[in-house]
Amino acid sequence: MAHAAPKPGMRTTTARTRTPDVFSERTHQAAQWTTAVGLGLVYGYWAAANNRSGGPITGWNLLLGFASAFVFAALYMGVRALASRVRRELHALLWAAFAGCAFGFLYSQTDAAVLRSAGMSLAIAAAVFATLFFRYYTHEDAAGHRIR
Structure with missing residues (x-):
């Protein structure tokens, strides 16, 4: 199949360009807070569900869920x-x-042994x-600057 030859004076670079950022800084801030709150609520529900092991929902179970959600989001x-x-x-490392x-806490809520919870969380980490x-190693230059 034939391809068109480049015209003289035409740039033929292969460097990628970033897509334009169409959202404002305020929208990005709202998305960060929404993501943190959403993930926190899912995590809190998961921790509370693991803790109650299919039993009835109690006030302490709700408190555990909301406290876990708040700490996770923060x-x-x-x-x-x-x-x-x-x-x-x-x-x-962070x-x-x-x-x-986070995984170790969730796993410990299932009444697993402490050593097993620690071992599983170390494996996940x-x-x-x-x-x-x-x-990160493949997306930075030799000086440690991120390639964007």
């Missing part, structure tokens, strides 16, 4: 704000610690660290 926003400012090793702790370190 920590998520904190890690999100802090992680983007650090180098790739610490960036991956998210791995967050994911490992190690997998998250390996995945994110690879991602």
Whole structure:
């Protein structure tokens, strides 16, 4: 199949260009808060459901769910704000610690043994660290600046 030859003076670059950002800064802020609150509510419901083990919903169960949701959302926003400012090793480590702790707490609500909960959360944290370190390592230049 034939292709058109480039015209003289025509630029033939293969560099990718970013898509334009059509949303305002206010919209991005609202999306960040909505994401944190939404994830927190899902996490809180999951923690409360694991804790009650299919039993009746009680006031303490609701309190656990909302407290878990609040703490998860606050920590998520904190890690999100802090992680983007650090180098790739610490960036991956922060998210791995967050994911490992979050999973460990959920797993401990199922009445599993403490050592099993700790072991499972360490396994999850190690997998998250390996995945994110690879991602951040391949998306930064040698000086540590993110390629956008």
